[in-house]
Amino acid sequence: MDKEARIISHFTHALNGDDGALLGDFVYSKDLFIENVHFKREWLSMQGIGAKAVLVNLSDAIAMNATPLYALLGLALPKELENDEINALLGGILSTCAKHGVSIIGGDTTSADKITISLTIISKANKKTLFRKQSKNGDFIAFTGSLGLSLKGLKSLQNGGKIARNSRFIKPSLRIEFMKKSAKNLKSAMDISDGLANDLPKFLGKKGAKISAKLSKSQWLSGEEYELLVAFSPKNKARVLAYAKQTRTKLTIIGQVKNGYLKIPKYRAFKHF
Numbered sequence: 436m437d438k439e440a441r442i443i444s445h446f447t448h449a450l451n452g453d454d455g456a457l458l459g460d461f462v463y464s465k466d467l468f469i470e471n472v473h474f475k476r477e478w479l480s481m482q483g484i485g486a487k488a489v490l491v492n493l494s495d496a497i498a499m500n501a502t503p504l505y506a507l508l509g510l511a512l513p514k515e516l517e518n519d520e521i522n523a524l525l526g527g528i529l530s531t532c533a534k535h536g537v538s539i540i541g542g543d544t545t546s547a548d549k550i551t552i553s554l555t556i557i558s559k560a561n562k563k564t565l566f567r568k569q570s571k572n573g574d575f576i577a578f579t580g581s582l583g584l585s586l587k588g589l590k591s592l593q594n595g596g597k598i599a600r601n602s603r604f605i606k607p608s609l610r611i612e613f614m615k616k617s618a619k620n621l622k623s624a625m626d627i628s629d630g631l632a633n634d635l636p637k638f639l640g641k642k643g644a645k646i647s648a649k650l651s652k653s654q655w656l657s658g659e660e661y662e663l664l665v666a667f668s669p670k671n672k673a674r675v676l677a678y679a680k681q682t683r684t685k686l687t688i689i690g691q692v693k694n695g696y697l698k699i700p701k702y703r704a705f706k707h708f
Contacts, residue, residue: 452568461501461557462496463557466492468487473491474487484524484527485524486530487527488554489506489532489554491628501561503536504537505537506540507557509544509551509552510551511544512547512550567623568639570639570642572693575691576688578687579685582654583653585603586657587604588603589604617678617679620667625664631654631655631657634664635664636697638666643695645690647689647691
């Protein structure tokens with residue numbers, strides 16, 4: 436058991452264990468975005484840091500088929516930051532929230548050695564809320580988009596290179612339209628934040644899976660992709676593929692839920708940098 440799993444094991448409430456917690460008509464979710472853990476200041480603009488902090492938080496709500504409405508913002512900033520840097524950071528946060536219909540309704544600020552952004556997203560639950568572990572034996576497992584791009588961008592930056600402003604590492608893609616159309620035909624969903632090799636076991640719970648797709652090491656390991664990992668029954672396969680086509684969303688079926696199976700290459704788990 437790694438440290439994250441050990442910490443989580445102390446919190447035993449039944450609402451824990453998904454991308455967010457469903458309470459009545461609302462879904463509550465939270466992620467941290469910390470300098471030198473999730474980003475380096477020289478890699479992203481201040482506006483880009485603020486924007487990505489919002490996107491990675493909205494991803495959890497989207498994965499549960501919820502509509503983000505409000506946010507609580509926790510912000511810890513180094514004292515040496517200039518006013519124009521702070522304004523750019525806040526500009527990235529506010530403009531991205533506005534684009535997705537989210538209003539910041541409170542929070543807290545303090546000083547720290549490194550930029551730390553904490554967002555609690557309050558979302559309206561739609562007709563069908565999706566959880567991680569609702570798949571059944573025989574269901575297909577698939578992911579949206581392409582995996583490996585975030586890791587590719589990260590490696591380029593670590594080697595002193597530059598990446599495009601719309602690179603996956605800088606700007607994750609949220610599959611909002613695909614989720615809106617396909618949710619009624621999905622069994623379960625989650626976002627891929629810690630790499631497929633690390634997230635697939637969380638997605639399956641005590642069930643197994645027979646993986647038929649041939650995936651590269653980077654596809655298994657690349658974290659911070661924020662693509663969707665979904666499961667759906669064979670009878671809904673044609674509908675889900677049709678919705679993917681309608682929304683121009685690449686969808687890769689990697690296998691099926693199968694009790695007693697789960698062979699994932701034993702790569703070292705993705706742990707940011």
